[in-house]
Structure formats: structure tokens, C-alpha cells
Amino acid sequence: MTHYQYGVSITTYVLYPGNIRNPVTSFTEGINTYRIIPIIMKNHNADRLIETLKEKFSSEDILTKADLVPLTLIPLMDGQLSQKERFLQAFSLTGNTKDIPSEDLQKIEAMLYTMADKFLENDDFEYVKECIRMTRLGQMLFNDGFNDGFNNGSQKKQLEIARNLIGKLSDTSIAETTGLSLDVILELKKDKTMKL
Structure with a gap:
């Protein structure tokens, strides 16, 4: 237009x-x-693209960002490989690349992940997600989820301990023991008093 x-x-x-x-x-x-x-x-073939990149990698040629960017369009291309297999092969190629800056590689993997989410059925997408755990993107997603879960779980545990210590220790001692602020301890104390 x-x-x-x-x-x-x-x-x-x-x-x-x-x-x-x-x-x-x-x-x-x-x-x-x-x-x-x-x-x-239709004029582009995903099978050929993947095979060419595999050959280049196995001959110890360095895969470049320009080599890998077309992988983000593999679900739109012609070819015999299933969509699931295309994504598995693509993530395999990105997982074995060391000479591309990690930020660029993460962008390519993020785009592949987005396309996989759009083009794969739920079971196939879940299978691909399992397989990409070893890629840099998969490791980053896992670490982010682990850190969020750990931080949330850790804070919940601190709040539970603080609630149990109210009335047994001074407010200042509870704050020092749990690492929570005095304001949070006072709010917990207020909530506990209201529930009684």
C-alpha cells in the first residue's frame, strides 16, 4: 500500500x-x-534452508546472524518437514551457535518461540518448549521463572514466620529476624489483631 x-x-x-x-x-x-x-x-523451502545451515555447521563454517534470521520464517515456507520438526531443527541450530552475540541470538530464539506458539498445536508446542530448555532462551526463561518463584516463595515464607512471631518477640526483633521492614511487621500485627 x-x-x-x-x-x-x-x-x-x-x-x-x-x-x-x-x-x-x-x-x-x-x-x-x-x-x-x-x-x-512458497518460493522458499524450509527443508533446504535447514539442511544448508546444518551442512555449514558440520563443515565448521561459522553460522552468522544473517544465516539464522531466515529461520524465523520457516513456518511460512514450503517443505516436507512438519512444523514441529522445523522448530526443533531451528532451535537445535541456534543452540549450537557460539559466534553470534547472545543478545542477537536471544532475539532470533524469541521470534522462533513466538512463531512456534502461533503455528503449533498445543501438544506439539509443549513438546518443543521441553526441547528448548537447553537453548539460551530456554535457560533464560527457566531462570526468570525460577527467580520469580523463589522470590515469591521466599517472601511468603518470611511473612508466615513474622505472623508466627507476633506476640512472642518485639516488632523490631521480628523485622530483624525475617528481613521484612518494620512497616510490614506493624501491618501484619494490625491484621492479626483485627482477626482476633
Whole structure:
């Protein structure tokens, strides 16, 4: 779509999956007609892309960011591999790459993860999620979840201990023992008194 507003020209490109034969190139909405430049992914083969990257990796050539970025579009490409197998192969390739900055690799893996979530059935997506635990993205997601769970669990335990110590120790001693602020201890004490 080319649209002139405030002197700016905008062109819209639309990626179409391999199974689309006759993509829309324009549509009319009211008095406006929008033109679209289709990019048909049927002309790209996921099997060939994955095989080429595997060969490059096995010959000890360095896989670059430019090599891996096309993996993010594999669910839209033509090919014989199932969607599940495409994602497993793609994550396998990203998991074995060491020469790409980790921030760039995490972005590629995050995009693959997003596409897997969109294109895979629940069981297949859960299986792929299990398999990517060993990738940098999987490790990062696991660590974030573990830290959140640990912090939440740790704080809950501190609150429980503080509640049990109210009336047995001074407010200051409870704060020092649990690591909670004196304000939190006073609030817990107030809640406990109201419940009695």
C-alpha cells in the first residue's frame, strides 16, 4: 500500500505462507484502495534452508546472524518437514551457535518461540518448549521463572514466620529476624489483631 499522508510514502509488504496460491494485492475500504506487495513464501523451502545451515555447521563454517534470521520464517515456507520438526531443527541450530552475540541470538530464539506458539498445536508446542530448555532462551526463561518463584516463595515464607512471631518477640526483633521492614511487621500485627 502506498499512502501519502503528511508527504510520507508508505509501502506495505505482506508475507504469505507457502499454501497461498493467489494472494490479495489490493483491497478497497470505502473510497480508499490499498495496494499490497505480496511476498509468497512458497518460493522458499524450509527443508533446504535447514539442511544448508546444518551442512555449514558440520563443515565448521561459522553460522552468522544473517544465516539464522531466515529461520524465523520457516513456518511460512514450503517443505516436507512438519512444523514441529522445523522448530526443533531451528532451535537445535541456534543452540549450537557460539559466534553470534547472545543478545542477537536471544532475539532470533524469541521470534522462533513466538512463531512456534502461533503455528503449533498445543501438544506439539509443549513438546518443543521441553526441547528448548537447553537453548539460551530456554535457560533464560527457566531462570526468570525460577527467580520469580523463589522470590515469591521466599517472601511468603518470611511473612508466615513474622505472623508466627507476633506476640512472642518485639516488632523490631521480628523485622530483624525475617528481613521484612518494620512497616510490614506493624501491618501484619494490625491484621492479626483485627482477626482476633
